[in-house]
Amino acid sequence: MSPVVAVTPPAFCKAESLRRELSAVFPAARFNTSDRYLQEPELIEFLQGADAALIGRDRIGDAVLRALPELKVISKYGVGLDNIDEDALRRRGVALGWTPGVNRRSVAELTLCFMLGLCHNVFSGGFALRQGLWQKDGGRELSGKTVGIVGCGHVGSEVLRLLAPFGCQVLINDIVDKSALAREYGARTTAFATLLEEAGIVTLHVPRTPLTEGFIDAAALSHMKPAAFLINTSRGAVVDEAALKAALLKGSLAGAALDVFAEEPPGDAELLALPNLIGTPHIGGNAREAVEAMGLAAIAHLIEFFHRR
Numbered sequence: 001m002s003p004v005v006a007v008t009p010p011a012f013c014k015a016e017s018l019r020r021e022l023s024a025v026f027p028a029a030r031f032n033t034s035d036r037y038l039q040e041p042e043l044i045e046f047l048q049g050a051d052a053a054l055i056g057r058d059r060i061g062d063a064v065l066r067a068l069p070e071l072k073v074i075s076k077y078g079v080g081l082d083n084i085d086e087d088a089l090r091r092r093g094v095a096l097g098w099t100p101g102v103n104r105r106s107v108a109e110l111t112l113c114f115m116l117g118l119c120h121n122v123f124s125g126g127f128a129l130r131q132g133l134w135q136k137d138g139g140r141e142l143s144g145k146t147v148g149i150v151g152c153g154h155v156g157s158e159v160l161r162l163l164a165p166f167g168c169q170v171l172i173n174d175i176v177d178k179s180a181l182a183r184e185y186g187a188r189t190t191a192f193a194t195l196l197e198e199a200g201i202v203t204l205h206v207p208r209t210p211l212t213e214g215f216i217d218a219a220a221l222s223h224m225k226p227a228a229f230l231i232n233t234s235r236g237a238v239v240d241e242a243a244l245k246a247a248l249l250k251g252s253l254a255g256a257a258l259d260v261f262a263e264e265p266p267g268d269a270e271l272l273a274l275p276n277l278i279g280t281p282h283i284g285g286n287a288r289e290a291v292e293a294m295g296l297a298a299i300a301h302l303i304e305f306f307h308r309r
Contacts, residue, residue, distance in 0.1 A: 003306055005029040006047045009056030009077045010036060011291050018295035025303055040064060047071065054298050062088040075301040077294050078285060079103060082208040082235065097301025101154030106290035108158035111203055111233050114257035115142055118229045123278040142166050148199030151206035151234065152178045159203060160185050171195045196223035201231065208235035218243040221253060229255045233284040236260040245271045259284045
């Protein structure tokens with residue numbers, strides 16, 4: 001009898017090619033048709049009776065696992081494991097399949113888009129034009145500017161590669177030694193405070209951990225230049241949104257671009273309406289090519305798990 005695979009990520013469920021690929025191997029697969037992520041009670045209901053769960057940003061903790069005694073494996077669609085209690089998985093003997101960095105190019109390209117858009121006033125100029133204002137201010141070039149990359153793992157290192165043709169002065173801050181990577185690309189590793197003080201653009205590529213949660217707070221923002229930009233395409237919780245809003249409102253920070261928010265969808269309409277903020281709905285890893293790559297990686301983990309049994 002074919003294992004029952006329950007699939008929750010809306011992007012996967014809407015991709016016909018991925019549905020066909022999974023169903024060809026697991027005919028009993030079922031898909032979330034709600035076009036949104038499920039809250040815990042409905043998530044448990046949807047996963048009832050499943051041998052495997054292919055999940056995205058769903059929160060998987062002990063309470064969910066306790067209610068799903070038949071679950072044998074979770075395959076992660078996407079990157080980052082901050083929504084999964086790995087200790088609870090181990091205690092309950094549930095396997096985990098995950099491929100890190102599979103959507104790195106998609107997120108890195110959006111980050112570069114944000115850099116160019118902020119520098120050239122693409123977003124603020126477009127916002128003003130919709131208000132009937134003709135503001136012909138082309139901003140400044142990205143080329144030659146100082147860019148600070150906080151977290152230089154899969155995505156951060158891809159951003160570093162994409163920046164190479166622009167001749168930027170790149171600063172790197174990471175808890176892991178990145179000196180070899182820095183030498184390869186002519187970048188410089190530096191302390192976090194130094195990066196904030198020197199960079200004209202600060203881009204965040206860190207996981208959500210106790211060390212990073214809310215670490216871009218009022219104190220951190222106060223170290224940045226008033227003409228600087230902040231970009232976050234990592235995890236929403238690493239930025240104190242109230243502190244960021246205050247900095248943008250008083251002009252102590254020139255602008256920001258956020259693809260991720262502490263709560264999604266975000267509820268702070270005042271923040272979203274600021275002309276010096278561009279917000280996107282967590283699309284960084286959702287380019288079609290990335291959706292396909294993440295989906296195929298998640299399917300591969302399920303095939304490997306059930307073929308071993």
